[in-house]
Amino acid sequence: MNPFSKSRRESVGALGEEKLIAAIRRWLGRTSPRAPFGIGDDCAVLAPSRGPQLITVDPVIYPRHFNDHVPPRAVGAKLLRRNLSDLAAMGGRPTAAVLALTLDARVSRRWLEAFYRGLAACARLYRVPIVGGDIAQADGMVGASLTLLGEATGPRTLTRTGARLGDAIYVTGVLGGSLRSGHHYSFTPRLKEGAWLARRPEVRAMMDLSDGLAKDIHALTPPRGVAALEPATLPRRSGANLRAALTEGEDYELVFAVAAQADAAHFERAWRHAFPRTRLTRVGRFVRVGALPATAIDLADYHGYEHLR
Numbered sequence: 521m522n523p524f525s526k527s528r529r530e531s532v533g534a535l536g537e538e539k540l541i542a543a544i545r546r547w548l549g550r551t552s553p554r555a556p557f558g559i560g561d562d563c564a565v566l567a568p569s570r571g572p573q574l575i576t577v578d579p580v581i582y583p584r585h586f587n588d589h590v591p592p593r594a595v596g597a598k599l600l601r602r603n604l605s606d607l608a609a610m611g612g613r614p615t616a617a618v619l620a621l622t623l624d625a626r627v628s629r630r631w632l633e634a635f636y637r638g639l640a641a642c643a644r645l646y647r648v649p650i651v652g653g654d655i656a657q658a659d660g661m662v663g664a665s666l667t668l669l670g671e672a673t674g675p676r677t678l679t680r681t682g683a684r685l686g687d688a689i690y691v692t693g694v695l696g697g698s699l700r701s702g703h704h705y706s707f708t709p710r711l712k713e714g715a716w717l718a719r720r721p722e723v724r725a726m727m728d729l730s731d732g733l734a735k736d737i738h739a740l741t742p743p744r745g746v747a748a749l750e751p752a753t754l755p756r757r758s759g760a761n762l763r764a765a766l767t768e769g770e771d772y773e774l775v776f777a778v779a780a781q782a783d784a785a786h787f788e789r790a791w792r793h794a795f796p797r798t799r800l801t802r803v804g805r806f807v808r809v810g811a812l813p814a815t816a817i818d819l820a821d822y823h824g825y826e827h828l829r
């Protein structure tokens with residue numbers, strides 16, 4: 521569905537900011553607590569947290585992250601899922617979210633209602649209260665940015681730093697073909713898997729894959745190291761070739777390093793027991809710069825997704 525309305529009556533401009541906020545409260549229903557704990561005051565008031573908090577922000581912008589082929593309900597769900605994927609990458613769980621809308625006055629009310637109903641359904645599923653937001657007008661824009669707050673699920677928050685030379689590289693799920701298959705809006709963020717991995721001492725570092733493994737893996741690579749990815753092992757979505765799996769992005773899978781000394785067979789058995797339906801693949805290891813095996817992928821030949829280029 522196209523987010524712009526042909527009829528002025530059906531546009532958000534005919535409603536105005538105040539009535540739109542009242543409508544948004546209705547659309548969100550129980551996912552929005554009462555003020556001052558939810559929508560309605562200058563800030564939302566949150567309960568003190570038990571431990572360290574996590575915070576992340578990501579938008580969906582037309583036509584960068586969705587187009588007319590993506591149902592508006594799915595756009596709302598994608599916005600929350602993208603942020604949940606970042607929380608999953610550190611072994612966290614969500615606690616609250618705020619959402620900033622940037623809209624052209626010609627945006628369709630029907631489109632926006634479906635967007636919010638999709639977001640609300642996803643927020644109920646993952647128990648994320650939507651505690652506030654903002655509306656600003658910008659000609660030609662249809663965008664929403666969600667800030668997600670969370671907390672660690674256990675004693676450890678996994679970061680991108682900590683992998684060492686020799687460590688094995690694992691990915692969850694399959695890669696590539698996200699846009700073509702609709703995975704980019706229908707995926708399930710790996711929250712359970714991320715929480716489980718953060719409790720495993722042999723897992724040294726982790727991140728989620730949004731811009732393509734070829735680009736994102738650099739953030740996990742230890743100093744003086746390089747990722748030796750074995751092309752035959754890469755788990756590809758059906759129809760995706762090696763380049764697609766490495767560069768297309770929006771996989772929203774987890775990539776992580778397992779200590780070289782760890783018992784890999786034991787770790788993989790424990791994974792299969794915990795997540796019998798989530799594919800786990802060892803795709804290579806970190807080696808010293810200059811020691812890349814002849815069979816490994818030369819990452820200089822592949823580029824992931826980069827904004828502003």
Ligand SMILES: Nc1ncnc2c1ncn2[C@@H]1O[C@H](COP(=O)(O)OP(=O)(O)OP(=O)(O)O)[C@@H](O)[C@H]1O
Pocket residue numbers: 578606730731
């Ligand atoms: N405009 C900005 N201002 C401040 N920090 C930023 C900005 N953009 C990105 N960062 C920070 O840079 C780091 C890397 O950001 P990046 O967006 O690449 O993360 P990512 O998880 O790979 O992306 P995404 O979740 O959007 O796919 C993060 O710590 C992020 O908070």
Ligand SMILES: Cc1ncc(C[n+]2csc(CCOP(=O)(O)O)c2C)c(N)n1
Pocket residue numbers: 578583584585586587699704730731768769770825827
């Ligand atoms: C209509 C349309 N065109 C292209 C794409 C592909 N795409 C958009 S953003 C992105 C990288 C991650 O974004 P970010 O870095 O903002 O997290 C990718 C792979 C899409 N989903 N929809």
Ligand SMILES: [Mg+2]
Pocket residue numbers: 605606609727728729730
């Ligand atoms: Mg991320």
